[in-house]
Amino acid sequence: MDQIMEEDFRVIDNCLIIRLPEEVDHHQAGYISENADKHLLRKEVRHVVFDFENTRFMDSSGIGIIMGRYRKISCFGGRVYAIHADSQIQRIFKVSGLHKIVEIM
C-alpha cells in the first residue's frame, strides 16, 4: 500500500493541493492532517484542494480529514475543493453530507 509523501503536498498560488494516497483510512489520516496543517500555517494558503486521482478507497477517517481542514480555513474565507473523485468517493461525500461544504469538480 502506498504511503503519502512530502511531495504530495504542493502550494500553487493560494491553494494547498493534497494528492491523497490510494487508500485513505485511519492508518494514514494522522500524517495527512498533520502535514496539511503545517502548510496551512503559511500565510498565502487560503484554499485546500484534495486530489483523489489515485484514491480507490476512503472511509469516515477521510471525512474527518476534510472536515477538520474545512473548519480551519472556512473562518478565513477559504474553500475546500475535491478533484478527480470517482463515483465511490462521491457516494461517501453524499452519505456524509460533505458535498454541501466541499466543491466537487
Add this chain to the structure above:
Amino acid sequence: MRNEMEILFDAISDNEGFARVAVAAFVSHLNPTLEELSDIKTAVSEAVTNSIIHGYENLYGYGRPGRGPAAAQEVHPGKVQILCALEGDMLQIQIKDQGKGMENVEQAMEPLFTTKPELERSGMGFAFMEAFMDDLEVESSPGQGTTVRMKKKLGCGSWIEV
C-alpha cells in the same frame, strides 16, 4: 451454498487495510459489483477502526510512517476477530473485540457523535455501516468488548444514486 471464514488479528492500524481486503476477497467469487465491494470494505474498515482506536484505545500508529517503534511494540495489542458467513447471496459479517466496550450504544450510533474529536474522528462510522450495509446490530457493555453484526444481500446493485 454456505461458506464461512474467520480471521483474528492484532488491533493495530496497520491491519485495517488487510481486514477489509480479506473480506472483499472472501465474497469475490460471487461476482459482486464494484459498488457492493466498496460498500463492504467501507463498513468493515469502520468497524475495525472503531475496535482499534475506541475498543483498545490503540492510538499509536495513527498513520505516522517511520517514527518511533512499531505499533505492536508500543502497545498491548488486543485482537479483533472477523467472522464472515455467506449463505446464498446473503453476507453476514461479525466483527468482535474484547476492548473496553460502550455504555451507551445508542449515543455512539448517532451521526457525528465521537468521543475522540481530537483525532478528528468524524463520528460517521456507524452511520456509514448503516448506510452501506442492509442490517446493523451492535452489542456492547463496558468492559465486555463490542460485537458488530452486519448483513448485506449481494447482487442488488446500487441504491444511492450519485
